[in-house]
Amino acid sequence: xxxxxxxxxxxxxxxxxxxxxxxxxxxxxxVEDLGAQSIQSVELVAAFEEEFDIDMDDDEAxxxxxxxxxxxxxxxxxxxxxx
Amino acid sequence: xxxxxRSFESAAQKQGTIVFPEGNDPRIxxxxxxxxxxQLARPIVLGKQDRVLAAAEEAGVDPSGITMFDPAxxxxxxxxxxxxxxxxxxxxxxxxxxxxKPLFFAGMMVACGDAxxxxxxxxxxxxxxxxxxxxxxxxxxxxQTPSSFFLMVLPxxxxxDERCLVxxxxxxxxxxxxxxxxxxxxxxARSAAKLLSDPPRVAMLSLSxxxxxxxxxxxKVTNALEIAxxxxxxxxxxxxxxxxxxxxAKVAAKKVKHASEVAGQANVLIFPTLDAxxxxxxxxxxxxxxxxxxPFLQGFARPISDLSRGASVDDIVxxxxxxxxxx
Numbered sequence: 442x443x444x445x446x447x448x449x450x451x452x453x454x455x456x457x458x459x460x461x462x463x464x465x466x467x468x469x470x471x472v473e474d475l476g477a478q479s480i481q482s483v484e485l486v487a488a489f490e491e492e493f494d495i496d497m498d499d500d501e502a503x504x505x506x507x508x509x510x511x512x513x514x515x516x517x518x519x520x521x522x523x524x
Numbered sequence: 525x526x527x528x529x530r531s532f533e534s535a536a537q538k539q540g541t542i543v544f545p546e547g548n549d550p551r552i553x554x555x556x557x558x559x560x561x562x563q564l565a566r567p568i569v570l571g572k573q574d575r576v577l578a579a580a581e582e583a584g585v586d587p588s589g590i591t592m593f594d595p596a597x598x599x600x601x602x603x604x605x606x607x608x609x610x611x612x613x614x615x616x617x618x619x620x621x622x623x624x625k626p627l628f629f630a631g632m633m634v635a636c637g638d639a640x641x642x643x644x645x646x647x648x649x650x651x652x653x654x655x656x657x658x659x660x661x662x663x664x665x666x667x668q669t670p671s672s673f674f675l676m677v678l679p680x681x682x683x684x685d686e687r688c689l690v691x692x693x694x695x696x697x698x699x700x701x702x703x704x705x706x707x708x709x710x711x712x713a714r715s716a717a718k719l720l721s722d723p724p725r726v727a728m729l730s731l732s733x734x735x736x737x738x739x740x741x742x743x744k745v746t747n748a749l750e751i752a753x754x755x756x757x758x759x760x761x762x763x764x765x766x767x768x769x770x771x772x773a774k775v776a777a778k779k780v781k782h783a784s785e786v787a788g789q790a791n792v793l794i795f796p797t798l799d800a801x802x803x804x805x806x807x808x809x810x811x812x813x814x815x816x817x818x819p820f821l822q823g824f825a826r827p828i829s830d831l832s833r834g835a836s837v838d839d840i841v842x843x844x845x846x847x848x849x850x851x
Contacts, residue, residue: 456615457618459613482655483622483652483655483656483659484614484618484622484659487618487621487622487625488615488618490621491615491617491618491621499625499652500648500649500652503652
């Protein structure tokens with residue numbers, strides 16, 4: 442069975458922020474809990490676009506602050522662009 | 525000569541290259557057209573050709589003399605992506621994706637010397653422009669804080685000619701630490717040196733003058749002054765001063781007991797917080813009938829600017845000239 446969106450989001454976050462995927466809670470906040478510098482967030486968006494083969498509006502995507510928020514946002518984008 | 529007239533003259537002499545990443549906006553293509561026809565700069569407009577041409581039509585300008593292309597189709601993408609990820613662990617595919625974004629492509633043009641400055645912000649938030657600037661152009665030597673400044677032009681009076689001052693930071697850092705405030709002061713001194721006709725004299729503003737009040741807010745300013753002096757001893761900088769001490773020679777003579785080349789004759793005002801800076805520039809604008817030009821970004825290795833979303837063609841052309849004057 443392929444990885445869930447949540448697993449893939451966590452893997453991308455772990456790679457981009459260079460942290461352990463196992464340590465990421467579903468509700469973790471990128472900046473406060475995972476130590477993302479705000480400067481990295483735009484690269485995180487690009488990494489999600491790459492992983493899911495989607496385009497996201499930077500301003501809208503950057504408004505998402507948590508892992509589960511990202512899962513919901515990305516699932517909607519995937520559905521819209523590939524569904 | 526006014527600060528803007530000097531900037532236009534400097535731009536015309538330099539004939540620098542300006543990259544505009546927001547080519548879909550009619551104001552951008554109209555500004556690029558004016559810069560080119562008035563021989564102030566060589567503009568490059570980024571965007572998909574059909575969108576840029578539609579914007580040109582809406583603006584009522586002939587775009588034939590303006591260089592324009594879609595960054596996603598540029599032959600420079602791999603070179604920019606490779607430079608972008610230098611010294612970092614970023615995947616090549618992500619770097620490529622980043623530099624395809626017009627703001628980042630434009631930033632890489634500036635970083636790689638293919639353009640002298642980037643002018644953006646009509647359709648991107650300030651934070652987004654700053655983020656692209658930090659990740660592409662990077663900070664100026666010794667600076668780690670992006671900040672902004674306004675040029676405040678005070679009208680002439682019966683006993684004084686028109687004056688221009690630099691106010692910072694009035695738009696970016698809400699409550700800068702002492703370290704950040706020192707960065708703002710150093711960056712502002714450098715901006716002023718490029719734009720004002722007189723050498724910069726930097727006043728660190730406070731509610732206190734030379735220890736007249738004791739409070740952590742005052743301590744932050746005195747710490748910032750010490751840090752700025754230790755980082756760059758060439759800057760004429762002093763404080764902590766109340767605004768009247770910074771600006772009025774008679775007040776300075778009474779309140780400042782040490783020899784100061786800044787007290788009473790400051791032309792660069794560093795505010796302790798964004799509250800103070802933002803309120804200060806607007807009060808000066810409306811009560812003293814000053815012209816506020818900006819905000820301009822500063823602290824970057826090369827000049828880049830953040831336009832307001834409501835910027836007019838006149839604003840964009842003037843901003844471009846001020847950016848080029850700093851190159």
